Amino acid sequence: MKKKIGVYICHCGGNISDYVDVEKVYAEVRNEKGVALAKITMFACADANQKEMEADIPEKDLDGVVVASCSPQLHLTTFRAVVERAGLNKYDYVHANIREQGSWAHSDNKSGATENAIHVVKAAIAKVRNAESLEPIKISSVKAVAVIGAGVSGMRSAIALAKAGCKVYIIERDHFVGGRVAQWENLFSTNETGEEIIKRLYNDTINNDNITLYTGAQVLSQSGNIGSYRLKVQINPGFVRNSVYSYEMDEAISVCPIKIPDLFNFGFTQRKAIYRNHSGQLPIMAVIDDENCTRCGDCEKVCKDIDFSQQKKEINIEVGSVLVASGFDTYTPKNNEFGYCVIDNVITLPQLKRLVAMSDRHLEYKGNRIKNIAYIYCVGSRQLDGENKYCSRYCCTAAIHTATEIRRKYKEINNYHFTRGVRTYGKQEIYYSEALKMGDVFMQSFDNELPEVLQKGNKTFVKIKDILTEQKELKLQADLVVLVTSMVPRDGISVNDLFKLPKGRDGFLKEIHLKLRPVETVIDGITIAGCCQGPMNLTESVNSALSAATKSYSYVSKGELELEPIIAKVDKEACTWCDACFKACPFDAIIKVEEGFKVFARVSDSICKGCGMCLPVCPKDAIELNSYTNREIEEMIDMLASD
Amino acid sequence: MGKVTYDAIVVGGGIAGCEAALNIANNDFNVLLIEKDLSVGGKMILLSKVFPTLDCSACITTPKISEMARHPNITIFTGSELQKVSKYGDNLFEVSIVKNPRYVNIEDCTGCQLCEQACPVTVPDQYQLDMVGRKAAYIPFSIANPRVAAIDIDNCTLCGACEKVCPTKCIDFTQEKEEWIIHVKTVILATGFNLFNPEMIPRYGFGLYKNVVTSMQMERQLAPTRPFHTVLRPGDGKVPDRIAYILCTGSRDASVGNTMCSQICCMYSIKQAQLLMGALPMADVTIYYIDIRAFGKGFNEFYEQALGMGVNFVKGKIGKISEKKNGDLVLRYEDVCSGKLQEAEHDMVVLSVGVVANQDAQKYFTDLTLKKDRHHFVQQVDPLLNPSKTSIEGVFVAGSVSGPMDIPDSILSAGAASVEAINHIIQFS
Numbered sequence A: 001m002k003k004k005i006g007v008y009i010c011h012c013g014g015n016i017s018d019y020v021d022v023e024k025v026y027a028e029v030r031n032e033k034g035v036a037l038a039k040i041t042m043f044a045c046a047d048a049n050q051k052e053m054e055a056d057i058p059e060k061d062l063d064g065v066v067v068a069s070c071s072p073q074l075h076l077t078t079f080r081a082v083v084e085r086a087g088l089n090k091y092d093y094v095h096a097n098i099r100e101q102g103s104w105a106h107s108d109n110k111s112g113a114t115e116n117a118i119h120v121v122k123a124a125i126a127k128v129r130n131a132e133s134l135e136p137i138k139i140s141s142v143k144a145v146a147v148i149g150a151g152v153s154g155m156r157s158a159i160a161l162a163k164a165g166c167k168v169y170i171i172e173r174d175h176f177v178g179g180r181v182a183q184w185e186n187l188f189s190t191n192e193t194g195e196e197i198i199k200r201l202y203n204d205t206i207n208n209d210n211i212t213l214y215t216g217a218q219v220l221s222q223s224g225n226i227g228s229y230r231l232k233v234q235i236n237p238g239f240v241r242n243s244v245y246s247y248e249m250d251e252a253i254s255v256c257p258i259k260i261p262d263l264f265n266f267g268f269t270q271r272k273a274i275y276r277n278h279s280g281q282l283p284i285m286a287v288i289d290d291e292n293c294t295r296c297g298d299c300e301k302v303c304k305d306i307d308f309s310q311q312k313k314e315i316n317i318e319v320g321s322v323l324v325a326s327g328f329d330t331y332t333p334k335n336n337e338f339g340y341c342v343i344d345n346v347i348t349l350p351q352l353k354r355l356v357a358m359s360d361r362h363l364e365y366k367g368n369r370i371k372n373i374a375y376i377y378c379v380g381s382r383q384l385d386g387e388n389k390y391c392s393r394y395c396c397t398a399a400i401h402t403a404t405e406i407r408r409k410y411k412e413i414n415n416y417h418f419t420r421g422v423r424t425y426g427k428q429e430i431y432y433s434e435a436l437k438m439g440d441v442f443m444q445s446f447d448n449e450l451p452e453v454l455q456k457g458n459k460t461f462v463k464i465k466d467i468l469t470e471q472k473e474l475k476l477q478a479d480l481v482v483l484v485t486s487m488v489p490r491d492g493i494s495v496n497d498l499f500k501l502p503k504g505r506d507g508f509l510k511e512i513h514l515k516l517r518p519v520e521t522v523i524d525g526i527t528i529a530g531c532c533q534g535p536m537n538l539t540e541s542v543n544s545a546l547s548a549a550t551k552s553y554s555y556v557s558k559g560e561l562e563l564e565p566i567i568a569k570v571d572k573e574a575c576t577w578c579d580a581c582f583k584a585c586p587f588d589a590i591i592k593v594e595e596g597f598k599v600f601a602r603v604s605d606s607i608c609k610g611c612g613m614c615l616p617v618c619p620k621d622a623i624e625l626n627s628y629t630n631r632e633i634e635e636m637i638d639m640l641a642s643d
Numbered sequence B: 001m002g003k004v005t006y007d008a009i010v011v012g013g014g015i016a017g018c019e020a021a022l023n024i025a026n027n028d029f030n031v032l033l034i035e036k037d038l039s040v041g042g043k044m045i046l047l048s049k050v051f052p053t054l055d056c057s058a059c060i061t062t063p064k065i066s067e068m069a070r071h072p073n074i075t076i077f078t079g080s081e082l083q084k085v086s087k088y089g090d091n092l093f094e095v096s097i098v099k100n101p102r103y104v105n106i107e108d109c110t111g112c113q114l115c116e117q118a119c120p121v122t123v124p125d126q127y128q129l130d131m132v133g134r135k136a137a138y139i140p141f142s143i144a145n146p147r148v149a150a151i152d153i154d155n156c157t158l159c160g161a162c163e164k165v166c167p168t169k170c171i172d173f174t175q176e177k178e179e180w181i182i183h184v185k186t187v188i189l190a191t192g193f194n195l196f197n198p199e200m201i202p203r204y205g206f207g208l209y210k211n212v213v214t215s216m217q218m219e220r221q222l223a224p225t226r227p228f229h230t231v232l233r234p235g236d237g238k239v240p241d242r243i244a245y246i247l248c249t250g251s252r253d254a255s256v257g258n259t260m261c262s263q264i265c266c267m268y269s270i271k272q273a274q275l276l277m278g279a280l281p282m283a284d285v286t287i288y289y290i291d292i293r294a295f296g297k298g299f300n301e302f303y304e305q306a307l308g309m310g311v312n313f314v315k316g317k318i319g320k321i322s323e324k325k326n327g328d329l330v331l332r333y334e335d336v337c338s339g340k341l342q343e344a345e346h347d348m349v350v351l352s353v354g355v356v357a358n359q360d361a362q363k364y365f366t367d368l369t370l371k372k373d374r375h376h377f378v379q380q381v382d383p384l385l386n387p388s389k390t391s392i393e394g395v396f397v398a399g400s401v402s403g404p405m406d407i408p409d410s411i412l413s414a415g416a417a418s419v420e421a422i423n424h425i426i427q428f429s
Ligand SMILES: Cc1cc2nc3c(=O)[nH]c(=O)nc-3n(C[C@H](O)[C@H](O)[C@H](O)COP(=O)(O)OP(=O)(O)OC[C@H]3O[C@@H](n4cnc5c(N)ncnc54)[C@H](O)[C@@H]3O)c2cc1C
Pocket: A148, A149, A150, A151, A152, A153, A154, A171, A172, A173, A174, A177, A178, A179, A180, A181, A184, A186, A187, A188, A189, A217, A218, A219, A325, A326, A327, A328, A329, A330, A349, A350, A353, A394, A398, A401, A490, A493, A494, A495, A529, A530, A531, A532, A536, A537, A538, A539, A541
């Protein structure tokens, strides 16, 4: 039981004190049982105040500390470190949140906010009175990282990790690496092609001894924790023996009777059940798509490298950290959204990029020579009614860049941009100015009055009420309408569910804190990189990928990690093994132990996450959670419920 | 003199420099951080709340900074500047540094502020953007790090009043410039950006009309460590109730030689507008813009939120501002939606000044060539795959030294520079 508690109440420079009467809180708590020192501070987290606390602790012989301030998400670790530096155990510190759950939540009710703060601080004092010192759990960390996805983000982070001396396993679902970038030709902001970029990354990947690349692979299951994640990976065969591409494979592809839409070209072309990499993708080889192959055996007859005896393989890998770089999908417009699927010459920007890649001297679509192209922006983004409220960030620049590239390639093209205000932020503005200089026409619609695509006879028109020309109704005949579609989260990715990664409101994977911990997730040891986190262009994806590599590296570089000891513990004597906790634990941390005649539950230290699911189901009350013991919680409730 | 070799030197102690220094130090490499100002923290430590989450900026910056200041693998030199960086042998850089005298012994100063009270000299406070005064003996600002006094020798009259009251005798007028020569394996440039000087656009009247302020001045008025206890217009101390923002001041404007978009101004203006509506519930806030560039994660939603709160957005180009006798301001602008010339009266105008390159870094490299891009930022020579790489092997960029960036982007860029630097150190160890 702590008898000399220090309590610090923070103004947070007005964030708290504008709504909470800090003086009153101070007056109410200074005489609480066990409180030896109470103080008010302007910024508890500021260095000067931290130093003051560090001095107070030995001087006043404090044995427990409470800081009433912001969310523990921000500063729990800050103040734990302060008490540790002053010689206390870090669990002798308890954090009281009177900002996010106090002043900010009740800014309309100052006296209520103050009452709330008083109760919260008293409860924290009750908790610290009963707090026990705990030692962190030390575990060893495997110096290896699994990277999920071999797009630009995945490969780039793998190379950085490998160079720093980590073993890296890349797990790519597709048979080829490159992700989306393999699909694009010229890229802003350097005009390198997707193919060049992927070639550079692929060469660095396969030439690095620390990297093992698995293509056609997926994670089946995972167990373990930061420091030691065990992944079961399934590797699907390509049914082709030699990874060298030969003339016979061309033959094999041409004789294959199965034809399906080729998703690489967004369905513009078809491919066979045996198919080879597109330029941009690597390695250069052919694979057989198991799902669509009928095993007719025609290919086998013309090519000796076909091998239907290849089997699915399962391998187990152990890594200290997992870096998820599973990328994005492109938005598919709804039926008849701006005429999509209904009017013949309406396509999306990604489709346009493939169309251009496949076109030669003229730009043609369905046999018609294209002259006027209309681009409709923000399709699937910035929706007032739909789900996607966000701006996709890459698309204004990508659309303008693609449009100007097309004009350079085919002189006869006219570009008409139906925007909602152009967002070529930063240095990308240059693409916008260039397009204007080249004579591209820009219009802007009102957010609640979007352009319309109409068909009259065999002609297609786009209609807009244009802000930029005094709200004139303009109508343009277009040979091709291009919907500038958004980036959306990848659908049904097994890894997200497998690792229980949380998603944000926009559906993309969610970081812990956009500014403090932008590439970490709430699941310890799992980082996120690139477009799985939200729309980004390549430079931004790579910055995020390298940041994730930095973080994953710091989890594994030292070979040892400290974990929070806030885990469940079983009173062996009281436990009668009814298996209720075993069934309740979402992390499989409960182990059945038999010692002679005694059967009881034990908690695995490194697996338990301290969620507390096992506590209420125990009929014998034989489980407690460190740092949240019954005594602590009961006294806290008493305080919160007091007048 | 301390150690003269470090694994890495980080130049600039803004949020990007701090993040990079921490990342590298946390992996057991030692780092020297050079900051030319009296405190680390850069622009961010002076901000109010930050978009798009409206976190309190001080609350995010100060713990990072104090973690850095206390890190056993990090040494910080404030008030210091590089002189020259050259190659030393095959794999090292030789860096010469000048540590300017602070005239206060950092270790002994307790930040008691008695010197401040004693000092008879008052000059404009640069950390409050000249809106209030400070002494010649002063603590830069309340959450500065280190939070110790400094003597502004240019304005000091050497009267000795501070020396007399200082309880720890830490004031030392005999301090001189110190020169250091340091060897490092890698250099991270994180010298950040400069703000556009609005005096270059005379028709906006900045410097002439008292109630025309910059966004950074408004930022200070909204910050927890603000100069006044509410938002005031500088001309007469009146609480403003019709505030205008002029976006793209100095950006997207060939007439001032900057065609680039500054990437942060739309969002910080929208943020300030929201904060103003909270601080001054009766005030009208109007934002005059060309385009609203709410592109990042959570940004468009933040913009929609401002629309919902009643911030008035006008797509229009400002021709001219003129001042009335009572200090109110008349804006003449072309209203794009109607195509008509309009006039509007406001009692305070905030210029959302843009980002311009800080070209300090180029000065240090004389034997080696540090390339710059067309906007004079340090050039990213391989932006698609190695965004922190510069034209000099082993020299990396972090944050807004290579182009405009908000805080999340600066932090990611610093994360990227960190692993590049670590790879470089390992390769040449
Ligand atoms: C039309 C368009 C044009 C663009 N143009 C440009 C441009 O010119 N310049 C520019 O800078 N940016 C451009 N971009 C943005 C660029 O495409 C992205 O920044 C980039 O693709 C992001 O890479 P990534 O690795 O994060 O994701 P992706 O490229 O999506 O790669 C993800 C990889 O992960 C794999 N994967 C997914 N799920 C799993 C799983 N469960 N298990 C294993 N593997 C998995 C995928 O197969 C894929 O290989 C453009 C985007 C679009 C849509």
